[in-house]
Structure formats: C-alpha cells, structure tokens
Amino acid sequence: MIGTDDFSALIEASATATADQEERVAWLTDRLAERPADDVVDFALRLDEARSRADLWCLWGPALHICAGLCSDDGFHYFQAWLIGLGQEVFDRVVADPDALADLPQVRRLAGRSVRDWADDEWPDWEPLDYVADHAYERITGLAEGLDDAVEARGRELRLSPDPSDERWDLCDPAELARRYPRLVALFPLVPGVRGGICETARP
Incomplete structure (x- = not known):
C-alpha cells in the first residue's frame, strides 16, 4: 500500500536520485514496477489527490502570470504536477x-x-509524471491502459484536466493580481501587452 506519506517520500527520493525530470520519471517507474500492481494504483490515486489540492483558481492566476499568459488547461494541469514534484513542504x-x-x-x-x-527544463511543468503509474502498471501486468480499469474498480476516476474548486476570479485583472500576489508581481512586473490571446495585461 502507498499512503500519502509514502507517495511524498517516493517523489522526494526521485529528486535526491537525480535533478533531471526525465530521469526522475524513469526512477519512479522502476521503483513502482518492483511493487505489487495495487501499489501502482495507490500511487496514481495519491497523485490525483495531491493534484486536487492544487486545482485552484488562486494558483492558476500566478501560474498564468509567471508563464506570461501561456498556461492553458493542459499547462496548469502540468504545473500542478511540477508543484507536487517540488516536495511536500514546498507544495503545502x-x-x-x-x-x-x-x-x-x-x-x-x-x-x-x-x-x-x-530552457525546456526550466518551465514550471512536469507532464511526464502523469505517465509514471501507467507505464509501471503495464510493465507489471502486461496490460496496456489497464490502470484506468483498476482505478475505476476502486470507484474512482483520475482527473485529466483542471476543474478548480475555489471561487473563480478574473485571472488577468492587473489590480487583482497585484493585490493577491504582491511579491510575485514585484518579481514579474505587469506591463501593457498581449500574450497568447489570454490576458490583456501580461509580461513581455
């Protein structure tokens, strides 16, 4: 069984093993593939639970700002994985x-x-983390896409895109951004401009 603490320990151990994201994914996949298939399902569920905690408009706003408007649904989904990858203390x-x-x-x-x-490895996203459990499960069982069925058998469904649970606000309102995130806006000042067709005010 992989509980919340075990999940966090695995994520943090991967960062100790290597700083490279792809190598971390390979390390995690190898470690999971050595365990029972049920543990791999646990890992997928713990990842989904952590992601749900970070699935918030109040986090999408700063992610959008850091990335100069280039943070779509997929981008924010992978931003959540990146944040999880930074470890439990930072995530919390x-x-x-x-x-x-x-x-x-x-x-x-x-x-x-x-x-x-x-550089590619500087972007605040970690898409490949989503595929660790799938690959490990297939390696153990030989079943392609078998993880989804195993998750459904537990009465669960993994989220595939953001569905924030907090109150939505105008993520591109410069005054609201400055009020909510003064340190971040000081670090990435707002200037007039358009990026990605998302925000009317964004960084160059």
Missing part, C-alpha cells in the same frame, strides 16, 4: 499561500527573462 506552503511561489529558486531564476529564452 504554496497551496496555503500561492504568493510564496515568489520565494522559490525555480521561479526566481525565470524573473526578468522572456519565456522565449527559457
């Missing part, structure tokens, strides 16, 4: 106070730079 702190993103070295190193200049 940012979910409780999204403006704390401004304190993270992974965010601060992006400040003052155009998104066009970001």
